[in-house]
Amino acid sequence: METLRSLVGDPELFLGTAWRREARVLRPSAPPAQLVRLADLDTALTGGLLRRPYLELVRSGRNLELGDFTTVRSVGEHEFPGYADPDKVLRRVSSGATLLMRNIEHWHPGAAALSGRLSAELGRPVEAFVFVTPPGEQGLSPHRDDADVFVVQLNGSKRWQVHSVPASGEWDAGYAPHPGPAVLETTVEPGQVLYIPRGAPHSAVGQSGGLSVHLSLTVRRPGTDALRAMLVRYLDTELSLPPCPVDEAGLRKTAAELLDHYRDRLGALTPEELCAAVEFGAPDGPGTDTTAAPSLAALAALLDG
Structure with missing residues (x-):
């Protein structure tokens, strides 16, 4: 600290x-x-x-x-x-x-x-x-x-x-x-x-x-919008559906698969897990070492060596 x-x-x-x-x-x-x-x-x-x-x-x-x-x-x-x-x-x-x-x-x-x-x-x-x-x-x-x-x-x-x-x-x-x-x-x-x-x-x-x-x-600190966005990302993970069902039966089948997938994902998620997922929004996560950023000088030294 x-x-x-x-x-x-x-x-x-x-x-x-x-x-x-x-x-x-x-x-x-x-x-x-x-x-x-x-x-x-x-x-x-x-x-x-x-x-x-x-x-x-x-x-x-x-x-x-x-x-x-x-x-x-x-x-x-x-x-x-x-x-x-x-x-x-x-x-x-x-x-x-x-x-x-x-x-x-x-x-x-x-x-x-x-x-x-x-x-x-x-x-x-x-x-x-x-x-x-x-x-x-x-x-x-x-x-x-x-x-x-x-x-x-x-x-x-x-x-x-x-x-x-x-x-x-x-x-x-x-x-x-x-x-x-x-x-x-x-x-x-x-x-x-x-x-x-x-x-x-x-x-x-x-x-x-x-x-x-x-x-x-x-x-x-995260708010409601961050929770909503993270939930959408979580629900769509591992989701594979046809983008354009060709008939009414295919559309209903896709809808059923989508609902089943969301129900399964929601059933396995707790409020604590959703909050934990949005607690840190930096792209590289906590503890990123910003003092050791890549540089052209370092690359040149590496190639020269």
Whole structure:
């Protein structure tokens, strides 16, 4: 639990008192404060390959138009829209927009390694998002995430409002126009971590002192849609039927075989097994070593040897 320790301090105390229960500001002794630098974000923006939906610009809960921050690139004889335009992005951020960079673990080695380790420790998929907000500005309006979130403040500070965790499962992820009274109002500084439980509405405003940059580590948990999708996959396993029965008798025979197959599969499945099947949604499963990814350099050394 060393990665979790770097976020929460005492893992046992955190898991026993706050996890899935209440929002909390944490002050770990060795937070991953310098994991993602502004220079890393600049490199990604100017590299030429960053494209929507990996980035978005938002202000006061409104998504900016695609043309406000992207450009069209020509590759061969084809044109492709949606690529980050660094000049446009900086102008929009300078005028008050928040830059949202999604799933940076797909391209940032440090974020990938941290997400992979935390994922292995918690047994859940973990994604990494970066938010860059000017002073006095708000990117997203109060909203709920379908994930537990660790907010790691990297630069500047943000003033947060967090509201109550839903009392039941009757809620949807997305904007929450009536979140109720705040249960936590706090300013998060570099080196501090804010934990937000799944479903708790929250919003933040950048504070004075330069750009506010934070890393959100989202820990996904399955819901009803994941159970339904996994059940369909399970029911269709080992199913072999003719795709086009040629007559009415063949159609009825196929229907009978389909029902028999589903009944047999359902009869052998328990709720506990279905939940276990969706507990971890990462394609490579828990414990994936993201630090040992394949590389052209390694391949070249292997071929040279």
